[in-house]
Amino acid sequence: MFNPMGQYFFEGNPQAPCGLDGQFPQGIVLINEKGEQSRAAYSEQGELPMVVAVDWGNLQGAMHPDGLILWSNGSTWTRRPYPFALMGTWASTQGGPCQVTAQGDVLVFVNANGQQSRGYATDPVTVAAADWNMPARVTDQYRCLRWANGVVWSR
Numbered sequence: 001m002f003n004p005m006g007q008y009f010f011e012g013n014p015q016a017p018c019g020l021d022g023q024f025p026q027g028i029v030l031i032n033e034k035g036e037q038s039r040a041a042y043s044e045q046g047e048l049p050m051v052v053a054v055d056w057g058n059l060q061g062a063m064h065p066d067g068l069i070l071w072s073n074g075s076t077w078t079r080r081p082y083p084f085a086l087m088g089t090w091a092s093t094q095g096g097p098c099q100v101t102a103q104g105d106v107l108v109f110v111n112a113n114g115q116q117s118r119g120y121a122t123d124p125v126t127v128a129a130a131d132w133n134m135p136a137r138v139t140d141q142y143r144c145l146r147w148a149n150g151v152v153w154s155r
Helices: none
Strands: 006-012 017-022 028-031 037-043 050-053 058-062 068-071 077-079 090-094 098-104 106-110 118-121 126-129 133-137 144-147 153-155
Touching: 028 050
Parallel strands: none
Antiparallel strands: 006 017, 006 077, 017 028, 028 037, 037 050, 050 058, 058 068, 068 077, 090 098, 090 153, 098 106, 106 118, 118 126, 126 133, 133 144, 144 153
């Protein structure tokens, strides 16, 4: 069973922790980046597990297995602060899977050809693959990397 409990970060910001507390799956308490709390209802009925913030106007959150909660108001909670929220497996428009991992504080990008590059965040919506001399825009709530050469990674 999927267990979403623990700390998250509002919009990937390490200065804005939030999370799920209490007992899983019944008795979940959501805590937002302002410290406000809401009772939550949890469901695994659809394609993705869902959480509903009962005390926040029944705000709905789709819980992705890669550590993202995508809220119906457009906000995002990530398991890791940005840019480490990008870690995981990606699909590339070049075909084949790609990876984002980390070695300490450095991201490691691995493209569909198996080539690796050290990487880092240049700003809240851009990362750079240093060894490829290639920036990428981070879009779609951490689900898309749009590289400067036109290649797109998505998850």
